[in-house]
Amino acid sequence: RTVLLVDDDENCRKLLAGLLAPLGFVLQEAAGGAQAQAMLAAQRYDMVLSDWRMPDIDGLALTHWLRAQTALAQPRLVIMTASAFEEEKQEALAAGADGFLRKPIEQEHLFAMLEQQLGLRFQRTTGEPGGQGEPAQAFDLQQALGQLGAAERQALLESVRALDVRRSAIVLAGVATSAPQLAAHITGMLELHQYQPLCALLAQLAGETQGADA
Known part of the structure; x- marks a missing residue:
C-alpha cells in the first residue's frame, strides 16, 4: 500500500517512516500541504497521514481540497494533531477525514488505525524478548x-x-x-x-x- 506522509516537521515524518517502512508500505513524504496537493494530483495513494497545523496549507484545508477533487482517486485520509479537543476531531471528520490520531503518535494506535482504514490485519507477537512493553x-x-x-x-x-x-x-x-x-x-x-x-x-x-x- 502506498502512504503519503504530510508534515512540516521532518522528525515526525522520520518517526512515522521508521514505523511503517519495515511493514512493507511504499512511503512518500511531503513537507507541507502545497507539496502534498501536487503529489496527490500526480499519483494515486492508498492512505494520507497529514499533520493538522502546517505553515502553508494545513491538514484541514488539504482535506477540503482533496475531497473536492472529484476527478482524483480518493485515498483514506487521517489527520494528526497534538490537540486533545474532541471538537477538533469532529471538525476534521466533518471536513472529510476518515480518522484522527493524536500526537505523539503511539505505535499501537497507528497500527490499529491502518488496520481499520485499509482493511489490514497485522500479526502481533507477545511475550517475546524485546516485545512491546x-x-x-x-x-x-x-x-x-x-x-x-x-x-x-x-x-x-x-x-x-x-x-x-x-x-x-x-x-x-x-x-x-x-x-x-x-x-x-x-x-x-x-x-x-x-x-x-x-x-x-x-x-x-x-x-x-x-x-x-x-
Whole structure:
C-alpha cells in the first residue's frame, strides 16, 4: 500500500517512516500541504497521514481540497494533531477525514488505525524478548528517573514532547554518564515509540518536585 506522509516537521515524518517502512508500505513524504496537493494530483495513494497545523496549507484545508477533487482517486485520509479537543476531531471528520490520531503518535494506535482504514490485519507477537512493553517492565523506571536532576528530567521531557530525536539523543548521552542503564532503558522506550507513558511519568515527577519546592 502506498502512504503519503504530510508534515512540516521532518522528525515526525522520520518517526512515522521508521514505523511503517519495515511493514512493507511504499512511503512518500511531503513537507507541507502545497507539496502534498501536487503529489496527490500526480499519483494515486492508498492512505494520507497529514499533520493538522502546517505553515502553508494545513491538514484541514488539504482535506477540503482533496475531497473536492472529484476527478482524483480518493485515498483514506487521517489527520494528526497534538490537540486533545474532541471538537477538533469532529471538525476534521466533518471536513472529510476518515480518522484522527493524536500526537505523539503511539505505535499501537497507528497500527490499529491502518488496520481499520485499509482493511489490514497485522500479526502481533507477545511475550517475546524485546516485545512491546518490555522496556517499561525491565526495572523501576520511576525510581531511576527520580534520581536524575530536575534540569535533566525537564530537558528530557521537553525533547520527547517535541519528538526531537537529535535533542533527546543529546540529553540521553548526558544521562548515560551517570545512569547508563536508565539511558539504555529510555532509548528502548523511544525506539518502541512509547512517548506518552514516558512523558506522563516525567511530568508527574516534575509536579512532585514543584510541590516539594513549594
